Amino acid sequence: MRFAVPIFPGSNCDWDCINGVEDVLGEEVQPVWHQTSNLDGFDAVILPGGFSYGDYLRAGALARYSPVMESVVNAANEGKLVIGICNGFQILQEAGLLPGALMQNDHLQFRCDFTTLRVENNQTSFTNQYKLGETIEIPIAHGQGNFTCDPSTLKELQANNQILFRYAGTNPNGSLDQIAGIMNRNGNVLGMMPHPERAIVDWMGSADGTRLFTSMLQAWKENQGAA
Amino acid sequence: MLHESTQTVAQAVKTMANEPTPENIRDQELYRNMGVLPEEYDQICGHLGRLPSWTEVGIYSVMWSEHCSYKNSKPLLRKFPTSGPRVLQGPGEGAGVIDIGDNQAVVFKIESHNHPSAVEPFQGAATGVGGIIRDVFSMGARPVALLNSLRFGDLESPHVRYLFDHAVAGIAHYGNCIGIPTVGGEVVFDPSYEGNPLVNAMCVGVLEHHELQKGVATGVGNPIIYVGASTGRDGIHGATFASEELNEESEEKRSAVQVGDPFVEKLLLEACIEMVKKEMLLGIQDMGAAGLTCSSAEMAAKGGVGLEMNLDLVPQRESGMTPYEIMLSESQERMLLVVEAGRENEVKEVCDRWGLQSAVVGRVTKGNRYQISHQGALITDIPVNTLVDDAPVYQREAKEPAYYAEFGQVDAYEQVKEVDPQAAFYKILGSSNVASKRYVYQQYDHMVRTSTAVRPGSDAAVVVIRGTEKALAMSTDGNGRYVYLDPEQGGRIAVAESARNVVCSGAEPLGVTDCLNFGSPERPEVYWQLSKAIDGMSEACHALSTPVIGGNVSLYNETNGQPIFPTPVVGMVGLIQKREHITTQAFQQAGDLVLLLGDTKVELGGSELQHLVTGSISGRPPVLDCETEQTLQAALLEAIRQGMIQSAHDLAEGGLALAVAESAMSGKCGVRVDWKNELPTIAALYSETQSRVMVSVRPEDGAEVISFFRERGVPIHEVGIVTEEPTITISYNGQVVVSDSLASITKLYEEAIPCKMRASSMN
Numbered sequence: 001m002r003f004a005v006p007i008f009p010g011s012n013c014d015w016d017c018i019n020g021v022e023d024v025l026g027e028e029v030q031p032v033w034h035q036t037s038n039l040d041g042f043d044a045v046i047l048p049g050g051f052s053y054g055d056y057l058r059a060g061a062l063a064r065y066s067p068v069m070e071s072v073v074n075a076a077n078e079g080k081l082v083i084g085i086c087n088g089f090q091i092l093q094e095a096g097l098l099p100g101a102l103m104q105n106d107h108l109q110f111r112c113d114f115t116t117l118r119v120e121n122n123q124t125s126f127t128n129q130y131k132l133g134e135t136i137e138i139p140i141a142h143g144q145g146n147f148t149c150d151p152s153t154l155k156e157l158q159a160n161n162q163i164l165f166r167y168a169g170t171n172p173n174g175s176l177d178q179i180a181g182i183m184n185r186n187g188n189v190l191g192m193m194p195h196p197e198r199a200i201v202d203w204m205g206s207a208d209g210t211r212l213f214t215s216m217l218q219a220w221k222e223n224q225g226a227a
Numbered sequence: 228m229l230h231e232s233t234q235t236v237a238q239a240v241k242t243m244a245n246e247p248t249p250e251n252i253r254d255q256e257l258y259r260n261m262g263v264l265p266e267e268y269d270q271i272c273g274h275l276g277r278l279p280s281w282t283e284v285g286i287y288s289v290m291w292s293e294h295c296s297y298k299n300s301k302p303l304l305r306k307f308p309t310s311g312p313r314v315l316q317g318p319g320e321g322a323g324v325i326d327i328g329d330n331q332a333v334v335f336k337i338e339s340h341n342h343p344s345a346v347e348p349f350q351g352a353a354t355g356v357g358g359i360i361r362d363v364f365s366m367g368a369r370p371v372a373l374l375n376s377l378r379f380g381d382l383e384s385p386h387v388r389y390l391f392d393h394a395v396a397g398i399a400h401y402g403n404c405i406g407i408p409t410v411g412g413e414v415v416f417d418p419s420y421e422g423n424p425l426v427n428a429m430c431v432g433v434l435e436h437h438e439l440q441k442g443v444a445t446g447v448g449n450p451i452i453y454v455g456a457s458t459g460r461d462g463i464h465g466a467t468f469a470s471e472e473l474n475e476e477s478e479e480k481r482s483a484v485q486v487g488d489p490f491v492e493k494l495l496l497e498a499c500i501e502m503v504k505k506e507m508l509l510g511i512q513d514m515g516a517a518g519l520t521c522s523s524a525e526m527a528a529k530g531g532v533g534l535e536m537n538l539d540l541v542p543q544r545e546s547g548m549t550p551y552e553i554m555l556s557e558s559q560e561r562m563l564l565v566v567e568a569g570r571e572n573e574v575k576e577v578c579d580r581w582g583l584q585s586a587v588v589g590r591v592t593k594g595n596r597y598q599i600s601h602q603g604a605l606i607t608d609i610p611v612n613t614l615v616d617d618a619p620v621y622q623r624e625a626k627e628p629a630y631y632a633e634f635g636q637v638d639a640y641e642q643v644k645e646v647d648p649q650a651a652f653y654k655i656l657g658s659s660n661v662a663s664k665r666y667v668y669q670q671y672d673h674m675v676r677t678s679t680a681v682r683p684g685s686d687a688a689v690v691v692i693r694g695t696e697k698a699l700a701m702s703t704d705g706n707g708r709y710v711y712l713d714p715e716q717g718g719r720i721a722v723a724e725s726a727r728n729v730v731c732s733g734a735e736p737l738g739v740t741d742c743l744n745f746g747s748p749e750r751p752e753v754y755w756q757l758s759k760a761i762d763g764m765s766e767a768c769h770a771l772s773t774p775v776i777g778g779n780v781s782l783y784n785e786t787n788g789q790p791i792f793p794t795p796v797v798g799m800v801g802l803i804q805k806r807e808h809i810t811t812q813a814f815q816q817a818g819d820l821v822l823l824l825g826d827t828k829v830e831l832g833g834s835e836l837q838h839l840v841t842g843s844i845s846g847r848p849p850v851l852d853c854e855t856e857q858t859l860q861a862a863l864l865e866a867i868r869q870g871m872i873q874s875a876h877d878l879a880e881g882g883l884a885l886a887v888a889e890s891a892m893s894g895k896c897g898v899r900v901d902w903k904n905e906l907p908t909i910a911a912l913y914s915e916t917q918s919r920v921m922v923s924v925r926p927e928d929g930a931e932v933i934s935f936f937r938e939r940g941v942p943i944h945e946v947g948i949v950t951e952e953p954t955i956t957i958s959y960n961g962q963v964v965v966s967d968s969l970a971s972i973t974k975l976y977e978e979a980i981p982c983k984m985r986a987s988s989m990n
Contacts (some may be wrong), residue, residue: 012406051404056491110399112672141672172647203680
């Protein structure tokens with residue numbers, strides 16, 4: 001399985017994601033510069049956290065126009081697995097691949113901490129290695145992670161089981177319906193504020209993030225078998 | 228007035244139309260506005276062999292400011308040990324460098340940004356972080372961690388809450404965006420810092436030996452290349468501003484504060500590291516304090532060369548900037564490079580890829596002339612070594628302050644002996660100084676780079692080095708109260724405690740970077756404090772084999788004539804050989820024995836308890852014996868490496884009782900302490916005696932651990948046991964002093980600061 005990790009000049013979780021894929025899966029993973037507009041040959045894309053182009057405007061608002069995002073949209077449309085973590089989630093929303101918006105945290109401060117998430121759907125390409133309703137420990141680090149959307153979108157997300165993770169403990173940012181991560185209707189694009197790549201070895205404080213990566217590999221293998 | 232010249236008389240220098248003439252500057256003593264004294268002005272005239280122009284006086288004034296020249300502290304700083312078998316770079320470069328084996332080295336430095344943070348806390352603190360990061364990557368290192376040491380007045384004051392909140396947000400803004408984890412530090416509140424908060428930022432980086440860079444210009448004809456953000460009118464005379472006392476007019480010096488752009492710094496960081504990896508650089512130096520002036524002059528002086536620069540080539544944010552403004556601007560996120568002639572395009576390619584500006588602004592020349600031109604005219608011509616090597620040095624008068632003898636008569640124990648020990652526990656637990664700093668560190672991304680093995684909240688933070696078994700432990704420490712009461716003891720304690728913190732995490736202390744925050748050295752009492760504190764620190768550095776490899780001196784920390792507590796802050800970095808040695812303060816499992824290393828004495832001068840009870844501090848601080856400390860640290864490190872220790876926690880503010888509570892809260896375990904001793908209860912539980920560590924060990928190892936420490940001359944006392952039941956019980960000589968649920972104690976500890984900060988939303 002080949003992973004692409006697009007790097008914007010202000011990405012800062014790019015190497016954490018690359019290391020995460022290598023350490024957990026041992027699969028091939030390549031950094032891809034933001035000016036690249038071709039992701040052929042990759043099976044999955046991880047949009048990393050950070051501050052893409054400084055994010056002095058709305059987070060992700062500029063990144064959405066970068067050459068690499070054209071190819072990310074294409075990859076998503078082709079059914080490849082795409083995950084956006086933190087700033088990556090913000091960019092996926094700006095690019096229209098995921099619904100809703102991420103506002104300033106309700107307490108107006110940046111928040112870095114471990115959070116407890118509940119796995120709300122384990123029948124997906126991103127969560128098949130988790131148990132339904134299981135709680136996992138994954139860190140967050142963001143200033144704009146307060147998920148919101150209009151009532152009809154929320155109903156749709158709920159009805160289609162697109163909410164994969166909810167904050168199970170204290171809501172750390174004011175997110176609507178405690179939402180921490182959602183996927184698109186097709187089930188191949190995931191956006192989440194928590195950082196699974198920061199929870200892959202016990203000394204990090206938790207290894208609960210590993211199964212997100214193994215889930216993707218499992219889904220890809222099954223898809224290969226089917227094809 | 229004009230002295231006989233010792234240098235060759237150089238070319239005539241042009242005075243800009245809108246600037247005072249050299250004669251005006253002399254006759255009206257305009258140099259005084261830039262902090263230059265008449266005798267210093269005379270020296271400048273002597274060095275030039277003529278009257279200096281306005282720009283030239285400006286250049287001398289920043290280069291000879293305390294911030295750049297250490298003119299008041301140099302004779303004292305010489306007392307520090309600065310070398311050792313592992314030191315690859317001592318003081319004098321952007322940051323110090325220490326070998327950590329396998330051809331790797333750790334680079335670190337701490338620096339103050341106190342005055343900017345006093346007038347504009349958000350940007351002041353943010354650019355403090357930006358500056359220290361540049362110091363580290365200008366050495367060729369990849370920054371891996373940030374720490375900060377903060378001091379504010381009492382949180383009861385709305386202005387202090389504003390300063391605190393904005394300084395923390397500024398630090399978070401910069402560090403979070405650039406993607407370097409802020410893993411540790413400390414925050415202390417005391418009325419002495421009310422008008423003059425301290426914001427000290429530390430950065431730690433890692434490099435391979437061959438990547439080590441220097442700030443030096445070499446090779447006649449080689450280009451001098453400016454990289455990074457444009458030069459604007461911000462931060463002009465920041466270094467001079469930093470070398471004066473704060474007063475009512477300081478607010479007007481807001482323009483001396485710079486504005487940071489962490490995104491541009493991220494680009495600069497990546498571009499510079501790429502150039503280091505590609506071995507393109509001969510010299511590199513940050514444009515920090517005193518901006519283009521300091522970086523270019525220091526590089527030339529160090530290289531024993533001259534240089535010429537054309538200011539028209541310097542990227543500028545706005546038109547119409549004068550040479551004076553361009554030279555003295557402290558605009559952020561700029562770096563000066565020297566590369567071999569012919570490689571200019573390679574630099575440009577890297578910078579272009581990162582979307583950064585770069586421009587060749589000058590050349591290295593033969594000789595020692597520092598020649599700056601602007602719009603076709605020569606505007607500065609100075610023998611460059613006189614800027615760097617000939618700064619005046621002042622041996623100030625030192626005088627023991629009257630309070631010192633008076634405090635010798637005070638018995639701190641007498642002041643607090645009637646306090647109810649149970650009430651004292653809750654009072655200390657909820658005090659801003661002791662209570663949880665989660666409010667602060669949860670605003671910092673402390674996990675980015677996925678290498679943080681011990682997060683904020685333990686004695687030292689630990690960052691692993693990917694691809695190796697090694698890890699780095701780091702801590703900052705400095706107790707201004709102790710130093711005020713007895714600068715020599717306090718200095719010793721600052722070094723010993725930061726080393727102890729690092730040892731508690733399983734590391735061998737490697738070296739020190741220090742930030743000396745004091746009042747005006749022109750006050751004999753302050754100079755005495757500085758001198759004595761340095762004596763104490765030097766002694767401890769010698770005893771613990773931790774050389775001082777760099778740092779910063781911040782004097783003139785006064786508001787309206789009132790100096791702060793003398794506050795040397797020590798940043799310590801230690802090496803953990805194997806990840807399995809990483810130890811935290813958290814109790815690990817029920818049944819483990821709790822042991823106290825070191826003897827306790829009646830030492831309550833300068834303690835948190837004394838301050839809370841009496842509202843001030845007096846008496847003498849705890850005594851630190853370097854030999855006892857060294858013995859303790861060596862034995863503890865050996866025990867940790869042998870796998871005997873489950874948790875280790877330094878005893879500091881609040882003494883034994885607080886250490887017990889903190890280890891229990893961190894480990895989410897209960898604890899039952901039942902200690903018998905001859906000391907009175909208040910002293911046994913709250914004394915801040917040094918050279919003590921509380922450890923927990925597996926019950927089956929108890930006897931072995933006790934004899935291990937006794938054999939090594941370290942006193943050891945069995946004081947309690949870790950329990951399943953989530954309660955904290957502290958009994959002393961059979962009397963229960965504290966018995967409460969872990970949850971309620973944790974709530975008090977966690978809520979204290981957020982609760983005080985919420986008060987501000989009601990104002």
